[in-house]
Amino acid sequence: MNLTAVRAIYTFEMARFFRTLLQSFISPVISTSLYFVVFGAAIGSRIDQVEGVSYGAFIVPGLIMLTVMTQGISNASFGIYFPKFIGTIFELLSAPVNFLEIVLGYVGAAATKALFIGIVILGTSAFFVDLNIQHPLAMVAFLLLTCISFALFGFIIGIWAGNFEQLQLIPLLVITPLVFLGGSFYSISMLPPVWQTITMFNPVVYLISGFRWSFFGQADVPIGLSLMAIALFTAICLGLIWLIFRTGYRIRS
Amino acid sequence: MPAIVDIRNLSKTYDDGFQALKDVSLEIEEGEILALLGPNGAGKTTLISALCGITTPTGGSASVGGHDILSEYRDARAMIGLVPQEIALEPFEKVWNAVRFSRGLFGKPRDDAFLEKTLRQLSLWDKRQAKVMELSGGMKRRVLIAKALCHEPRVLFLDEPTAGVDVELRRDMWQVVAGLKESGVTIILTTHYIEEAEAIADRVAVINRGEILLVEEKQALMTRMGRKSLRIDLTEPIEAVPAGVEEYELELAPDGRALTYTYDTSAERTGITRLLQRLSEKGVALKDLQTKQSSLEEIFVSLVKEDAA
Numbered sequence: 237m238n239l240t241a242v243r244a245i246y247t248f249e250m251a252r253f254f255r256t257l258l259q260s261f262i263s264p265v266i267s268t269s270l271y272f273v274v275f276g277a278a279i280g281s282r283i284d285q286v287e288g289v290s291y292g293a294f295i296v297p298g299l300i301m302l303t304v305m306t307q308g309i310s311n312a313s314f315g316i317y318f319p320k321f322i323g324t325i326f327e328l329l330s331a332p333v334n335f336l337e338i339v340l341g342y343v344g345a346a347a348t349k350a351l352f353i354g355i356v357i358l359g360t361s362a363f364f365v366d367l368n369i370q371h372p373l374a375m376v377a378f379l380l381l382t383c384i385s386f387a388l389f390g391f392i393i394g395i396w397a398g399n400f401e402q403l404q405l406i407p408l409l410v411i412t413p414l415v416f417l418g419g420s421f422y423s424i425s426m427l428p429p430v431w432q433t434i435t436m437f438n439p440v441v442y443l444i445s446g447f448r449w450s451f452f453g454q455a456d457v458p459i460g461l462s463l464m465a466i467a468l469f470t471a472i473c474l475g476l477i478w479l480i481f482r483t484g485y486r487i488r489s
Numbered sequence: 490m491p492a493i494v495d496i497r498n499l500s501k502t503y504d505d506g507f508q509a510l511k512d513v514s515l516e517i518e519e520g521e522i523l524a525l526l527g528p529n530g531a532g533k534t535t536l537i538s539a540l541c542g543i544t545t546p547t548g549g550s551a552s553v554g555g556h557d558i559l560s561e562y563r564d565a566r567a568m569i570g571l572v573p574q575e576i577a578l579e580p581f582e583k584v585w586n587a588v589r590f591s592r593g594l595f596g597k598p599r600d601d602a603f604l605e606k607t608l609r610q611l612s613l614w615d616k617r618q619a620k621v622m623e624l625s626g627g628m629k630r631r632v633l634i635a636k637a638l639c640h641e642p643r644v645l646f647l648d649e650p651t652a653g654v655d656v657e658l659r660r661d662m663w664q665v666v667a668g669l670k671e672s673g674v675t676i677i678l679t680t681h682y683i684e685e686a687e688a689i690a691d692r693v694a695v696i697n698r699g700e701i702l703l704v705e706e707k708q709a710l711m712t713r714m715g716r717k718s719l720r721i722d723l724t725e726p727i728e729a730v731p732a733g734v735e736e737y738e739l740e741l742a743p744d745g746r747a748l749t750y751t752y753d754t755s756a757e758r759t760g761i762t763r764l765l766q767r768l769s770e771k772g773v774a775l776k777d778l779q780t781k782q783s784s785l786e787e788i789f790v791s792l793v794k795e796d797a798a
Contacts, residue, residue: 238563244593251586323577327636330541330571331594332563489503489544 241333245341246348249315253349264303264353265360271299272364275421286423289452292365297448298420299361304354304379305386305415305440309407312346312390317397320487329488335481339391346387347380354379367451374459375450381466382443388473395480395487414440419448424456439465492516493554493644493675494540500548501535501699509535511699512549517677519643522670524686524707525679526789527696533679534574536696537646541571553644567595570642574649574679576629580622584613584632587621588639595640607638611665627658634665645669647678651685663689683786687711695789697796707785714788718781719750719761724774731771737764 253260276292283291319325328338361367369375397403418440424432435441436457446462449455455462479485494517501510509532517523527533538544540551540558550557556564578587588604608614611631616624621632630650637645647666651659666676666689680686686693687707694704703710726745737760740749748768752759768775 238596240596240598241594244590247593248582248586248590251582255581319579322579323573323575324579326541326543326571326573326577327591327594329543330566330569332566332596333594484545488542 238333238337241331242337242340242344245338246345249342249345250348252315253311253345253352260349260353261356264356267303268299268357268360269364271295272361276364286426287452287454290365293367294423294448294452295421296358296361296365296367297451298418298444300354300357300379301382301440301444301447302415302420303357304350304382305411305443306407307353308346308350308383308386309390309393309411311349312343312387313394313397313403313407314390315342315346316391316394317403320394321400325487335478338481339388339477343384343387343391346390347383350383350387351379354383369451370453371450375447378443378447378450378462378466381470382447385466385470385473388470388477392473392476392480395477395485398486414438415444419444419456439469442466491555493519494551494677496536496540496549496551498549499536499539499546499551501532501539501544502547509699510539510546513696513699513701514549515694515701515704517644517675519675520670520673521691522666522676522678522689523692523694524690525677525694525696526681526683526686527679528681528793531696532699533696534648535699537571537648537677537679541569541646542566567640568643570637570640570645572630572633572637572645572647572650574652576626576633578621578629578632578636580620582621583618584608584621584624584635585617587632588635591636592639597640603641604639607635610668611635611638612661627654630654630658634662638669642674644675644677647676649679649681651680651682659685683784683789687785693785695792697793702792702796710788711782711785714783714791716751716753716783716787718783719752720779720781721748721750721765721768721775722777722779723747724776727773731768731773733771734764734767 272292275295280291280295285291286294319328358367393403393406397405417435418438419435424435424441424445427435442457442462442465445456446459446466449459449462480487494515496513496515496517499510499513500508502508513532513536525533525536535544539546540553542558542562545559550559552558552561553565554568556568558565582590585604585608588608589599592600592604605614608617611634613628613631613635616628621629624632634647634650650666651662654662663685666678670676678685678690690707692704693707693710695702705713723746727741728745730739730741730748737750740751741747742749750761750764752761765775
């Protein structure tokens with residue numbers, strides 16, 4: 237294992253993040269505050285409680301998941317697409333590293349950034365609502381797994397993408413709808429029965445439900461199912477990445 | 490001494506059926522500078538890419554320092570530095586961070602003193618805190634070389650290192666290359682500036698349409714293939730080549746003021762003394778004489794032409 241190389245990639249990628257630290261920090265703070273103003277104060281004042289939790293607090297886990305998923309994807313996809321775009325990928329391909337080391341470096345950095353932003357949102361939320369996390373360990377585990385698995389997914393998108401439009405396409409067309417319809421801002425039980433059934437096919441539901449369970453001790457789906465869902469998603473992404481490097485798909489002719 | 494780069498019947502056929510390399514075999518000795526010459530699309534870059542791991546060869550094998558490039562890619566690649574043809578650098582990164590990254594990526598422990606030495610050698614030390622995007626084209630090319638050198642490779646591939654570089658920088662590059670050779674680095678250089686190969690290479694390999702046409706010591710090649718010409722300027726123009734010197738196959742300039750005699754440098758007797766004697770006997774008055782050695786460029790052009798025929 238060429239750990240020096242992993243660290244080099246990780247440090248290099250994190251440097252990109254630190255160059256724009258202020259933006260990385262301020263934009264989630266502002267957007268979270270806006271969500272609380274709109275959903276918490278304006279709309280939330282008309283919604284009493286959802287499953288015994290104030291609406292403002294209820295949306296916190298969904299909000300964190302929404303951001304962490306999109307950030308994980310965009311950081312990792314950009315991280316590997318950019319070297320392809322500017323041609324510096326040659327150096328990675330000619331270096332004495334294997335796919336695992338490349339993935340560890342890039343995905344590790346992307347997941348770290350997503351985690352950082354998730355924590356910033358959690359901190360910002362504490363200014364607006366009373367949060368009391370019932371299962372802190374499970375919360376951290378869910379947060380970490382989500383950061384990692386969506387960064388893996390983003391890495392695949394970055395390899396696949398042939399241009400900047402394609403880089404935006406999957407997050408915009410697939411992820412955003414899935415996250416919004418995955419119960420970020422509502423409980424599945426609030427939907428009509430038909431939609432409840434349809435929703436069960438949305439993988440994001442399981443992640444948000446599990447994450448919310450770690451906060452409030454209640455969930456739309458059993459917690460075991462949530463864990464299995466995220467493990468399965470991570471495994472699929474890892475398998476795809478292994479295939480990509482095995483075949484050299486879109487990176488090595 | 491075993492070759493440091495040993496290429497055996499290496500082939501590369503792309504998915505669309507294009508055969509970029511056909512059974513290329515080549516041995517490169519430790520410490521030499523080999524110039525890989527060939528017209529555009531001859532397969533120079535494909536050969537380098539295959540050796541460095543950027544493309545996967547479809548046939549044959551190759552080793553670097555005794556390590557197979559596929560089964561022992563870690564050991565093989567750790568010995569290789571690659572300077573690509575296109576300038577490809579992360580624009581927002583500082584020069585110092587760029588070279589540090591490269592060293593780490595190749596698994597070498599941090600060594601700031603070595604990086605400083607490398608940057609100084611390439612006159613980049615003053616620019617170490619500059620962002621890559623702020624540098625001129627020539628400076629960016631130096632950064633590429635620094636990145637390739639900062640992990641202490643034993644074999645350096647320079648793919649068209651001086652394409653689009655001004656004359657002064659080109660001379661600087663040659664000096665850098667000479668310095669590297671002195672430190673024992675083996676250098677493989679592709680170029681289509683034959684002047685470059687002529688100036689710095691020990692051996693020359695000519696590649697065309699994916700095949701190696703020839704590999705030879707530069708000096709031997711120039712002597713063997715080289716032709717010399719003797720141009721005789723005349724005081725008074727003449728209308729035809731005088732009789733009695735037919736065996737020299739002289740060429741008369743269109744204005745009748747010069748005769749040209751082309752001869753082989755490797756021939757024992759060139760017959761120049763007798764030619765000049767005969768001309769003066771025929772009453773042709775000589776004004777001036779000049780001889781010219783054909784350059785590597787002319788040799789190269791004639792080789793590639795022959796191959797096309």
